[in-house]
Amino acid sequence: MASVTLSSVSKSFGAVKVLENISTEIHEGEFVVLVGPSGCGKSTLLRMIAGLEDITEGTISIAGQVVNDTAPKERDIAMVFQNYALYPHMTVAENMAFSMTLAGSSKAEKERRVREAADILGLNDLLERKPKALSGGQRQRVAMGRAIVRSPRVFLFDEPLSNLDAKLRVAMRAEIRALHQRLKSTSIYVTHDQVEAMTMADRIVVLNGGKIEQVGAPLKLYDDPANTFVASFIGSPA
Numbered sequence: 001m002a003s004v005t006l007s008s009v010s011k012s013f014g015a016v017k018v019l020e021n022i023s024t025e026i027h028e029g030e031f032v033v034l035v036g037p038s039g040c041g042k043s044t045l046l047r048m049i050a051g052l053e054d055i056t057e058g059t060i061s062i063a064g065q066v067v068n069d070t071a072p073k074e075r076d077i078a079m080v081f082q083n084y085a086l087y088p089h090m091t092v093a094e095n096m097a098f099s100m101t102l103a104g105s106s107k108a109e110k111e112r113r114v115r116e117a118a119d120i121l122g123l124n125d126l127l128e129r130k131p132k133a134l135s136g137g138q139r140q141r142v143a144m145g146r147a148i149v150r151s152p153r154v155f156l157f158d159e160p161l162s163n164l165d166a167k168l169r170v171a172m173r174a175e176i177r178a179l180h181q182r183l184k185s186t187s188i189y190v191t192h193d194q195v196e197a198m199t200m201a202d203r204i205v206v207l208n209g210g211k212i213e214q215v216g217a218p219l220k221l222y223d224d225p226a227n228t229f230v231a232s233f234i235g236s237p238a
C-alpha cells in the first residue's frame, strides 16, 4: 500500500523552479532514500512532505489523504534534522516530551513514551542531561527519540548523520535501519552520500537538478542505470 504519494509535484521560489514534475510512491514499511548532489532539491521535497514548505503544483498524499492544505502537526510524520535542533535549556527527557506537548498527550502517557524511546535508543542514563553534555552521536539519538515518541506513520530524515565523524556515521546507519525495522515504520531518508544510499535503502530515488533521474533498488541502479548521470553518481562514491 502507498504510504506517501507524490503526484506531479513542482516547486518554485519566485521565478526559479527548483523541483519539476516529481511523481513517485513510497510504500508502507519501505525505507526510501532520496539521493542527489547538493542543491538538487532534496530538502525542499522533504520539507514539502512535512508541510514546512508550500507545494507550487501537484499533490502530496499520506495514507491516501491529500495533505496539501494540512498543517505539519496534523500530518502523521516526524522529521529528524541534520543539526538535531535540540532545545539547549531542556534536558534529554524534556526535549523528547516536548514534541508530544504539541500533540497534547497526558503526562503519564508522555513519561511512558519517553521511557520506551530511551530504552530503544540506549538513553536511559542520560535523561536528565542537557544537550551540551552529550556527544554528537548521543544528540543524534535524542533527535531520533523526539521523533519516535510521536509514533508517526512516516519518519523523514534530512542528512541526519552529516555532522558525525566517519566511524560513527557508519555505525548510526545500521542503527537507523534497525530502528526502522523494529518500529515497522515508513522512512524517507535524504542524503547526498551515495554509499549511505546504497547501504541503507530498500529503494533509491535519484534526484538531479530538480528532476527524478531514476527510482529503483540499489542493485538495480548499480547494474542497470537509466543514464550516464545515474551511472557516474551511483558508480563513483565520493
Ligand code: ADP
Pocket: 013, 018, 036, 037, 038, 039, 040, 041, 042, 043, 044, 045
Ligand atoms: P538540497 O537539499 O538537495 O541540497 P535544497 O532543497 O536545499 O537542495 O535546495 C534546492 C534549490 O532551491 C537550491 O537551488 C536552493 O538554493 C533553492 N532554495 C531552497 N530554499 C530556498 C528558499 N527558501 N528560497 C529560495 N531558494 C531556495
Ligand code: MG
Pocket: 042, 043, 044
Ligand atoms: Mg539539503
